[in-house]
Amino acid sequence: VCSSDVVACLALPLRAAAAHRAVRVHGGRRDVASARASRRRTVAELTAVALALGAVELLRRRGATGTSGELVSLAPVLVGVIAALALVRLHPPVLRRLTRPAGRLRGAVGYLALARAGRTSVSAALPLLALLTAFTTAAFGGSVLAGVSDARDRAALLAVGADARVEATAGPLPSGLSDRLGDVPGVRGLTEVSIAYQAKAADGRQSLPVAGVDPDAYAALAARTGLGGFAPDELTRRDGSEDPLPALASPMVAERFGTAPFPVRMEDGTSVTLRITVVRDRTPAVFRDDFLVVDRAGLSAQAARPTALLLSGDGPDAGALRRAAGEDASVHLRSEERARYVDSPLQSGAEHVYTAAVAAGAGYATLALLLSLAGAAPERTALLARLRTMGLTPAQGRRLLVLESLPQAVPAVAGGILTGWAAIRLLSPGIDLTTIALAASSPSAGRAELRTDPWSLAVPAFAVLVLTVGVAAGQAWWSGRRGAVAELRAGDGR
Known part of the structure; x- marks a missing residue:
């Protein structure tokens, strides 16, 4: 037998032995707090950042005249995606830093909630992408509608x-x-x-x-x-x-x-x-x-x-x-x-488009949040059942689920408000709402500019917080009705 045959026969066993030289019960942790971004993800994120910056710059220079291509029309969504990617990057370090001081607080509910939020899977951070993109779309569309209404009020007052x-x-x-x-x-x-x-x-x-x-x-x-x-x-x-x-x-x-x-x-x-x-x-x-x-x-x-x-x-x-x-x-x-000022097909069509954008953004945000909470519902219910056997009260159970859901909802709300405001400030120089707002040209009314509408930022944020807290509290109440023993038996059966 030649030496090459010996090497070929021993290569695979030696590689397997080297890989299993240390006995492991399970694989490494893949949660939010410990996962590291791959090179492919970094390249994809940098590419998206470059596209967003290019679209914003084109829109600011040429304006929303239709000559800037389809890329410019995606500028608000791209800004939301970039902010969401940045938030997903910053979310794990912040969780790790908050867990340490929370461990020195009295009571274990706060620390356990933050630890649980950090131990969620990497895929659980994906709803942040949907929430921020939906926030930006809703804020932009709502500000467009508010700007159109303000321009019409101003033109009517001047007349x-x-x-x-x-x-x-x-x-x-x-x-x-x-x-x-x-x-x-x-x-x-x-x-x-x-x-x-x-x-x-x-x-x-x-x-x-x-x-x-x-x-x-x-x-x-x-x-x-x-x-x-x-x-x-x-x-x-x-x-x-x-x-x-x-x-x-x-x-x-x-x-x-x-x-x-x-x-x-x-x-x-x-x-x-x-x-x-x-x-x-x-x-x-x-x-x-x-x-x-x-x-x-x-x-x-x-x-x-x-x-x-x-x-x-x-x-x-x-x-x-x-x-x-x-x-x-x-x-x-x-x-x-x-x-x-509301009898033009162009105006009514544009208003319907932005209204649909606001509704779609709100719907996607709600769907992403509900799917995220529903996916974690069985695990949370089983956790509450085990903790109740160790003396956890119903009030503490509700507080635990609410606090565990806030590390995802609060960054989404704060990031959504900041992203919506930034997107409007970045894109407003290139957007003229006069054609949409007024049926006929009104020189005395001036240029109808895009401005930030506080209600378009505050209402989605408040709705997400209320929905998150409501679902978490309802889940804790429902699991309390079943009882710890029944829930643990159901878990054993599964």
Whole structure:
């Protein structure tokens, strides 16, 4: 027999003997606290990180115009996946660090819960991936819907100036109309405004709107609506003073006239000298980019007669407003203006897509959590049965299961909130919601930006915590009803 044959025959037995030189009852631990990531997993995670960063950067540079490819549309999900992978990496070291100080606490329930959470299998950490991805999707979709709603509210407010607007079709409003409108259901307050759209400034070749207001009432309305708030004394001229009348102007008008006094010829032929003291981008009375707002007390009696009424209230009755206004005035409601922005198939389709994304994200999160808890239910039930034979009370059993489930739920909730916020902050520069929010282009409304919606972050987080605690407490209650002996016998039968 040649030496090569001897080597070939002895190779396999010697290898087996070397592998089994130490007697082992079972294989090594493969739990969360001791498992180490393989090289393949590290390469896959780094690849996913590179894809996510590339998608986010493309979206920020080019915007959501459809030219960035399908990769950009996956940016929110990729951000959630990357955060989930990072959380799965950080979860085991944190558990190991928390177990040591928990061992010095009084009572064994807290330490046992953390030890049990660290001894779960590696596959038990996979629901964290599903939870964080679902959290990010739900937060992003909910923030899109909230941004669309806010943009529509803003555009409707800019178009009306208040909750309702009653404006004369020609000339001033009839006397006594303010009292009649004040009695309409839903009207809490009204502000009288006299608007001269054909006032002439300086050389008289170009007209611009001049609104005469009561400074106190109009300042309160501007602060309530968020449209160019100011202090009432900024438009008030000192008693007995012959100084130019203070005026609030748009940036365009302020750039044109500066801070020097200038004359303005009103529609009734009278002239008034104004000086710009306040500059604001918006004002409730006028929708245009060029306007002046002054104190009505500085105008003539004819020019100070109200031509428009700005009404505030919770859902004023449209029919009652129109009956009280009659045929001499037009009525515009903020709610009716807002309803005009939801008649586009593109808008309704996009809203349905994001609503489905929120629902799907919530459903996947709930399913992942329930499957994770259901998979560990038999082992937890058997554990409670054994511990009850050693003196564990029902209250301690419920506390044990709740504390054991929190090391998975709490990181998912905290990571989901942080990831959702970060994803929105990263992607908002490249996303314009104006096309989805408004049926027609509204330059005065500006760009509808994506902003973080607190409810979209808080509601899923609260729901996950409630579901986790509820399922754990219910499982402890149900196992207590069966009794320790019955449960142990059932386990022996299996």
